[in-house]
Amino acid sequence: MIESEQGREQEGREGEAGWQPGRRERKKAATRQKIADTALRLFLEHGYDAVGIRDVAAEADVAVTTVFSHFAGKEALVFERDQDFEQRLTRAVTDRAPHEPLVPALRREVEALVRHCTAEGTAPVRRMIEGSAALREYEESMGLRHAEALAAAMTADPRLPATATACRATARFVIDAYALACGAADPQAAVDEVFRMIEAAWEAAAR
Amino acid sequence: MIESEQGREQEGREGEAGWQPGRRERKKAATRQKIADTALRLFLEHGYDAVGIRDVAAEADVAVTTVFSHFAGKEALVFERDQDFEQRLTRAVTDRAPHEPLVPALRREVEALVRHCTAEGTAPVRRMIEGSAALREYEESMGLRHAEALAAAMTADPRLPATATACRATARFVIDAYALACGAADPQAAVDEVFRMIEAAWEAAAR
DNA sequence: ACCGTAACCCTAACGGTTAGGATTTCACAA
């Protein structure tokens, strides 16, 4: 019997230092990763629309229902890092230096996100996204959710002298800047240009 | 035999004055209208998600395929006036008075659109839209298309001293203003506030 | 050693959407 690690799990709790995920969670994470990797590979090989969920499930050797227990839908297989994106934006607001103004902080973060999104090696993925209407629309609707989260973070910040409407508008403008930059010939220049506009809009609102 | 109008069609051509649509086109328009009316009625009666395309088709007494030959999808049954919206926006740019500045012209149009969208009697429709995730997302993706059309109209206007990026950004800001106002407690005030920001952004870009 | 349950599986369906191909109805002109 090969059971060298039986019964020694759970030496702590989630969030504490020294916490080791148990076998169950490791397997779950592995399954999730295998599905995501398989899906991306198939999508890049044959095109997003030409690959069905059933194909992904079969190639990853899992049941179709398992795919949907890890991902909310087919498009979510492509945008795996969705939550990171949202957190980075909201933290750019909440975790900025005590007296740092809002817009430059957001601008730095968007610049970083755009760099990450137009980096070497991600070209095939971007081409795939731009090549599928479903993926393009999903990306934009993701942006909407992020804009709402960002607006909530801004509205909750007592340092900001703006109305809820101004916060919501600015949040959407920021997402617009990201979306435009990702599709622009010169992404960094686009971020620069649009954020000059956002800066002016924000100042006009802060009265 | 009751055939009082046989054989006297086609006295002109499309676009000319005095053009009468033939029986074929009248029937087609009637079918389309019947489908749209039936769909909206059923959606309001039983809820958008509770009514299937097959239900709509049966109640309108047409085949399912006929529904899809008139409308691109289920959501399009609700947003029947889609094209009007886009035309009104682009014409606010192209048909404005020779020396009228851009932003006020857009603002007037958005104000009118928001009024139309929050008018008496449209409350049930808006509640239906807000109540369905599918309809909310579709409306936003419509907005995206409108923003692109608007950006194209702006870029093509030689009077405007702005880069393509500034035009695209402004177009998206305008759509943001509309979307925010439609969901705001005081729509007109929201338009006012956001357009002050857009005005500032546009001026910052025009350099 | 035992039990509750999380993760997974299978099957069958539902609802939006489309393809294929037949049928009717109209517009136009020979």
Added chain:
DNA sequence: TTGTGAAATCCTAACCGTTAGGGTTACGGT
């Protein structure tokens, strides 16, 4: 008037993403 091509419509049968229902396995905590 009548013939002809095309447009509008129809029917059937699927495809695909997604979910419900209900069962099996294997892990985690006691």
